[in-house]
Amino acid sequence: MTFLPGRIAIMLGGRRWRSLAPLAVLVVLCVLITIANPNFIELRNLVRLANSAAVPLTLAMGLTFIIVMGSIDLSVEGTLSVAAMVVVLLAANDSNGNDYGWWAVLAAIAAGTVMGLISGLVQTMLRIPSFMATLGMWFIGLGLSVYMLGGSAIRLNDASIRNLALHRFLGLPLAVWVALGAFALAAVIQYHTRLGRHILAIGGDEDVTKLSGVNVVRVRIAAFALAGFFFGIAGVLAAAQLGQSHAVIGDGRLFAAVTAVVVGGTALTGGEGGVVNTLIGVLIVTVLANGMILLGISPYIQQTVQGLMIIAAVALSLDRVRLKIVK
Amino acid sequence: MNEGFSIKQVFEGKWTQGAIPLVLLVALLLIIEIAAPGFLTGETLALLFANTAVLFMLATGVTFAILLGGIDLSIQAVASLASVMLAQLLPSLGFAAFPVAILSGLAFGLLSGIVHVKLRVPSFVATLATGGVVTGLALWVSNGRAITIEEAGREKTAWINATIFGLPMVVLISALIGIVSFLALRYTRFGRQAIAVGAGEPAAWAAGINVDRTKIIAFAASGILAAIAGVVLAARLSSGSPVLANQLLLPAIAAVIVGGTAITGGLGGVARTAVGALIISIVRIGMTFVGVNIFLENMVFGAVLIAAVAITIDRSKIAVIK
Numbered sequence: 059m060t061f062l063p064g065r066i067a068i069m070l071g072g073r074r075w076r077s078l079a080p081l082a083v084l085v086v087l088c089v090l091i092t093i094a095n096p097n098f099i100e101l102r103n104l105v106r107l108a109n110s111a112a113v114p115l116t117l118a119m120g121l122t123f124i125i126v127m128g129s130i131d132l133s134v135e136g137t138l139s140v141a142a143m144v145v146v147l148l149a150a151n152d153s154n155g156n157d158y159g160w161w162a163v164l165a166a167i168a169a170g171t172v173m174g175l176i177s178g179l180v181q182t183m184l185r186i187p188s189f190m191a192t193l194g195m196w197f198i199g200l201g202l203s204v205y206m207l208g209g210s211a212i213r214l215n216d217a218s219i220r221n222l223a224l225h226r227f228l229g230l231p232l233a234v235w236v237a238l239g240a241f242a243l244a245a246v247i248q249y250h251t252r253l254g255r256h257i258l259a260i261g262g263d264e265d266v267t268k269l270s271g272v273n274v275v276r277v278r279i280a281a282f283a284l285a286g287f288f289f290g291i292a293g294v295l296a297a298a299q300l301g302q303s304h305a306v307i308g309d310g311r312l313f314a315a316v317t318a319v320v321v322g323g324t325a326l327t328g329g330e331g332g333v334v335n336t337l338i339g340v341l342i343v344t345v346l347a348n349g350m351i352l353l354g355i356s357p358y359i360q361q362t363v364q365g366l367m368i369i370a371a372v373a374l375s376l377d378r379v380r381l382k383i384v385k
Numbered sequence: 386m387n388e389g390f391s392i393k394q395v396f397e398g399k400w401t402q403g404a405i406p407l408v409l410l411v412a413l414l415l416i417i418e419i420a421a422p423g424f425l426t427g428e429t430l431a432l433l434f435a436n437t438a439v440l441f442m443l444a445t446g447v448t449f450a451i452l453l454g455g456i457d458l459s460i461q462a463v464a465s466l467a468s469v470m471l472a473q474l475l476p477s478l479g480f481a482a483f484p485v486a487i488l489s490g491l492a493f494g495l496l497s498g499i500v501h502v503k504l505r506v507p508s509f510v511a512t513l514a515t516g517g518v519v520t521g522l523a524l525w526v527s528n529g530r531a532i533t534i535e536e537a538g539r540e541k542t543a544w545i546n547a548t549i550f551g552l553p554m555v556v557l558i559s560a561l562i563g564i565v566s567f568l569a570l571r572y573t574r575f576g577r578q579a580i581a582v583g584a585g586e587p588a589a590w591a592a593g594i595n596v597d598r599t600k601i602i603a604f605a606a607s608g609i610l611a612a613i614a615g616v617v618l619a620a621r622l623s624s625g626s627p628v629l630a631n632q633l634l635l636p637a638i639a640a641v642i643v644g645g646t647a648i649t650g651g652l653g654g655v656a657r658t659a660v661g662a663l664i665i666s667i668v669r670i671g672m673t674f675v676g677v678n679i680f681l682e683n684m685v686f687g688a689v690l691i692a693a694v695a696i697t698i699d700r701s702k703i704a705v706i707k
Contacts (some may be wrong), residue, residue, distance in 0.1 A: 130509065146419060172497055184695040187703070189456070192649060194691035195637045201683030258450030262537050313517050316510070356527055368514035373504035 079374075080323045080338045087342060091349035098352055101229075108230055109223075111344040112237040113296050117315040118322075119244040121276030122336045123254075123281050126321050127305075128261045128328025129181070129188035129287050134315050135308030136199025136245075137173040141166040141293025143203035146303040149216035159216060167290035173199055173284015178279035188282075196312075204305045211304035212363065214297055222298035231286075233295045240291055244333040247284070257281050261328025310361065317364040320342045321371045343367075387466055406660045413667045421674065431553060433666060438559040439614045439621075443630070443637040444567050444644075451641050452570070453583045454650025456510035457604065458639060459516035460611040463631035466523040467665040467669045468614030472625030473526060474539035481543075487612045493519050498601035506662040512604075514555045523627035531626035534619065542620035551682030555617055560706015567655040575602055584651030621642065632634050632683075639686050640665045649699040671690040 091098045124131040147154065148162035148273055158165070175193065181191040214220060222232045248254040256277045259267040268274045292311075297303050322339025324331025346367075347360055418424045443460050450457040451518040473481035493515055500555070501511040534542060547554045570576035576601045581589040590596050614633075619625045642659025646653025670683060 150571040153473050169572035180691055184691065185700055186691070186698055187648070187692045190694045192634070193638070193692060194687040194694075197683040197690075199686065201681055201685070205678055205684070207681035313513070316513065319512075319519075326507060356525050358524035359521050362519075363522070365514040365517030365521065368517070369504065369506065369509065372506045372510055372514075373500075378479075 064081070074367050077323060077335075080321060080335060080342065083321075084338055084342050084345065087345050087349065089245060091345065091352065094349075095352045098349065103352075107232045107344055107348050109299075110348065113231040113292050113299065113311070114344065115237045115340045115347050116212055116240045116288055116292040116295060117311060118318040118336045118340050119333055120242050120285035120292075121315045121319050122244070122324060122331070122333050123248070123257055124188070124285050125326060126248075126261045126328055126331060127278065127281055128198070128264070128326075129281075130316075130326075131174075131177065131192045131282065132189055132242050132312060133173065133177055133192040133195035134289060134312040135197060136196040136203075137170050137286055137289040138293040138296060138311055139203040139303070139305075139308040140173055140199045141170040141290040142297040142303040142307050143206050144169045145211050145219065145294050145297050146214045147206060149214060151221055154211045157216070159218065163294050164218070167287060168296050170200055170290020170293060171283050171287045174289065175279065175283040176289075177286065178282030181282065182275045182278050200308070202304075203303075207303060207305065209305060211302050213302045214290075219298050220301060221292070221296060233299060236291065236295060240288060241333065241337055244288070245304060248333050253277065253280055253284070258329060261330070263329070283327075313361060313364060314343055316361055317368050317371075321367050323371075326372060389565065397409055397605055406657060406664060407645060408665050410456050410664050410667070413671065414666060415550020417667065417671060417674070424606050427551070431551065431556065433550070433663070434559075435672070436555075436670075437552040437662050437666040438555040440618065440619050440633060440636055440640060440665060441559045441612050441659060442614035444561055444640040444658045444662050445562060446607035446614075447637055448641050448646055448653065448655055449513075449570075449579065449606045450508065451638075451646055451648055452579055452650055453520060453600055453603050454586070454648075455501065455600070457497065457512045457521060457607045457611075457633065457639070458509055459493065459512040460607060460614075460633075461634040462516040462519040462523065463466070463608050463611040463629040464472045464615030464618065464633065465495050465625075466490075466493070466526075466617035466628045467612035468520050468625035468629045469523045469527045469532060469627055470534035470618050470625070471542075471619045472534050472538070475534060478542055481664055483616060487609060488674075490608040490610075490615070491605055492608070493609070494605040495601065497608065498604030501604065502600050506605075520627060527625070527627050529627065529701075531624050532627070539623055542623070543622035546619055552553055555621065558613075558617065562613065563655055566606075566610075567568055569606075569653055575599060579603055580651055582650075614648040635686050635690065636665050636669075638689045639693065642690060642697060647699050648694055648699045650703045652697075652699065 065237065088098070121131055121134060132349050138332050145162045145166035148156050148158045148165055150157040174281055178197045180186070180195070181188045182193070222236065225232050227235060228384070256267065256272050259272065260274060260277060262275060296307055300307065320326065320338035320339070321342050322331065322335035322337070324335050341362065344362065350360060350363070351357060395672070396426055414425065417582045423429070431491055442462060448456050470486040470489055471482050474485055478485060498514050500506055500515065501508045520550070528701070534695050545554055549557060555662065570579065578589065578594045580590070581594055581648035582596050586596060617632055618629060640661040641658050641663070642648060643652070643664050646657050672685065673679070677685070
């Protein structure tokens with residue numbers, strides 16, 4: 059059954075055009091917003107744009123590996139809030155006497171990685187679909203962080219960690235450079251390591267990958283741990299940007315990350331797309347959010363627009379020939 | 386059956402899978418009765434049922450989606466939107482606000498179903514997306530704030546908080562919903578077809594069942610029930626808010642799975658969900674009773690969800706577990 063979007067996709071020339079579509083959307087979006095409000099291309103606004111893209115970009119890097127593998131990680135918000143909680147509670151803060159400085163950052167990233175590792179173990183060892191395993195982990199992480207924070211907001215007082223958001227290098231906040239570093243790391247992992255190739259192979263066809271002698275279970279666990287690693291970094295950045303951690307630090311992040319990955323052109327069926335697509339996807343989501351604010355559209359409606367974007371992007375990108383049953 | 390008797394077999398038998406949650410429920414009730422004698426009286430039980438009502442309505446809706454082998458991650462958003470609409474519209478529309486709020490649930494349930502089926506988007510993504518659409522709308526309509534139902538509006542919601550013959554109205558509403566859903570699944574063409582689709586979609590399709598229509602109806606039902614739950618919640622709390630039901634998504638899904646409905650579809654039903662919802666409710670009361678920190682509830686439910694999925698899932702149905 060070819061429904062309208064499918065037909066449009068075919069009409070527009072199939073795979074090759076499709077891979078360029080996100081970039082075209084991004085360019086058109088930038089041009090339209092600039093025409094409507096020239097303030098958009100002011101340097102100050104572009105820096106603001108880069109700053110608000112930092113956390114979503116880092117998150118989406120991790121999520122990309124999972125989606126390319128054909129799975130999903132719904133624990134984004136839970137893992138992020140655990141990492142943010144760890145960094146705030148271990149670095150100088152207004153709730154306890156800890157002051158471990160950058161060790162707190164390492165601990166937070168480690169905590170994120172462990173959360174991801176558990177997701178991977180639960181998914182592969184208990185043999186349950188990833189969306190259920192990570193749905194459980196989402197709330198386990200959320201419950202843990204809210205419990206540790208005692209249900210209140212705790213301020214981060216460590217100046218050097220706060221500098222991630224406040225200090226600028228070449229005009230951009232350090233958080234943006236960290237996010238770009240995360241992107242570079244993700245790109246290297248995807249294109250130049252065995253793990254990256256195996257993840258892509260599993261997404262393409264898990265049975266064939268298994269028959270080729272790849273230890274699928276180990277790759278899956280490693281991929282979830284890798285995703286948790288990126289979520290951990292994002293948690294640190296989020297805590298540094300907000301200057302605190304609280305119960306709702308993760309709210310809406312899963313949604314933005316999934317939108318970015320999917321809009322970038324990574325197929326939910328797996329095996330197609332990658333971190334470069336996601337970079338463009340993150341920019342589309344951030345530019346649109348920024349543009350809506352510049353155009354005076356209620357920020358509350360953003361989630362609605364993102365939701366519609368997910369639907370449109372997935373409908374356009376799903377490789378329907380491979381999908382006999384959609385559940 | 387001349388194979389050896391093993392615990393694994395017992396756990397995998399359909400009959401025992403249906404009975405385990407019930408045994409668990411009875412055991413939990415007995416434990417609480419022993420720990421705090423006087424629990425099993427009419428009054429506390431009525432309170433227990435009343436506190437379970439909203440959860441049960443949400444869970445019954447998701448049961449339809451899960452029975453088909455799908456999932457609905459938009460129920461908390463739909464319920465919150467319904468609560469906002471009720472609170473917002475009561476002053477101007479009066480009693481007409483109830484059907485309007487509930488119809489919004491129908492509309493977004495239909496949207497989820499159509500996106501899922503016609504655009505062939507997996508249900509967890511389709512409903513995650515519609516959930517976002519709905520949350521955005523709820524935030525927009527309410528300006529991001531909770532809306533209190535004023536005195537005049539409270540007169541119109543009073544009937545939901547009333548008691549009839551010693552039974553809270555919410556219990557009667559959820560019982561009615563439970564019975565109608567139970568009958569719909571067991572005795573209507575839609576119900577039988579839904580179970581057939583969940584049990585084996587290609588076979589159901591080959592047998593001439595309109596798979597698409599069945600799925601859309603199921604998601605529409607889930608939307609309506611979520612909206613009713615939102616309306617009842619708003620009436621009980623005398624307020625509507627765009628995040629009112631956010632904490633209920635996980636318990637609702639957990640209730641369905643703990644009750645013994647498999648996420649692989651085709652096995653389970655509303656009666657099991659009723660048992661599951663009561664178990665979740667009692668565990669929640671029990672945690673407060675034992676002194677478990679309220680913030681840890683989410684952790685417990687997350688773990689319970691994973692465990693229940695691992696036990697009830699039918700792995701023979703999924704070629705590759707993604």
